[in-house]
Amino acid sequence: QITLKESGPTLVKPSQTLTLTCTFSGFSLNNSGVGVGWIRQPPGKALEWLALIYWNDNKRYSPFLRSRLTITKDTSKNQVVLTMTNMDPVDTATYYCAHTTAAYCDGDCFWNWFDPWGQGTLVTVSS
């Protein structure tokens, strides 16, 4: 059974850097084709994809937030970390991580779908 859980601060101040950790079980990021993604959802609004990382360290970022995001993995700890710089109140959202796979990789990796998702963690940006 695959499970994922997000952890990190619930409140950050504007201009600060947010660091979120996704701790997972039931799969390994050493295995070919496996990946983890981050997605967020502002209160009452739609889902927004943020970043992906695959077993081969291939990384992809939302083109709208690319300059502010960094995704890394620690396979020994079964964790994926997302950092987002220069936080603003509009970044207030529930942040989810999710298991994914790549259909194939030919330099770049072609994403499949997210399944399952973590429970999410609400991050509020306020002074």
Next chain:
Amino acid sequence: SSEMTQDPAVSEALGQTVRITCQGDCLRRYYANWDQQKPGQAPVVVIYDKNNRPSGIPDRFSGSSSGNTASLTFTGAQAEDDADYYCNFRDSSGNHVIFGGGTKLTVL
């Protein structure tokens, strides 16, 4: 183009067939997935890769695709299907993810 369109809200009577759609140029090239989200819960995939159901998803859920439009159909909608539904798919590069704006399904 990575622009897409998803109807904000759809309603239908209990037991009726209802279809929600997602339109986008990338859907001419890639299949859509559909995630269900109930209030206060994380999303759950109900259809992946156009028309595949994960185990545990009822067979009244089905997916289809034609041209630039992907559809999620409920054959005999049930009260528990009342939720938000998000289409998602690869962008034109195949490497990035696009989420639709979500459709709120109300089963009357």
